[in-house]
Amino acid sequence: GENVEQHPSTLSVQEGDSAVIKCTYSDSASNYFPWYKQELGKRPQLIIDIRSNVGEKKDQRIAVTLNKTAKHFSLHITETQPEDSAVYFCAASGDTGANSKLTFGKGITLSVRP
């Protein structure tokens, strides 16, 4: 089955700096790669996602890049703010039926220092 690895496990940045979080996946059949943000005590919420036919996607201060050949994808957060402090999970899946199952990485705790 799919295996998603996420590194580093913790990341601390100064407010205003950029943060990059990387994930690797193992199953070349995976074609959907979401990033979820989870604040303390809250549910995971989708912040951005990318499909395998796209190399990069951007939404305001966040962007995701995908390298299918190397089987890795990254989350980029620019101009970080204290409210970006949270746990971020990457995941991978196929699209339909049994392949719609998401396999999550273990998460990274991002701390933004004011």
Next chain:
Amino acid sequence: NAGVTQTPKFRILKIGQSMTLQCTQDMNHNYMYWYRQDPGMGLKLIYYSVGAGITDKGEVPNGYNVSRSTTEDFPLRLELAAPSQTSVYFCASRKPGQIYEQYFGPGTRLTVT
């Protein structure tokens, strides 16, 4: 829409007791999922369903059972609670087709002592 709702929010069980975690969604989503989240371990899939009457095992199904008699409801049953089932449980749902986002419920924090 209320989205995905879960009850209860918190529960403490004694070893060997049973309980059902409820999950309901009002978005007419065919696909539903149950995850458990342990500290530092991400989310692990327990069971999932692609429609009413259809369920299948995920990565960590032992000790759990599910049913899916309606599109809206996807309850998770713990038959003989064990300390290893202490966790936060999330239910999620999504549409089939081109929109892949999974919507999560608020979670149930379960402690087995």
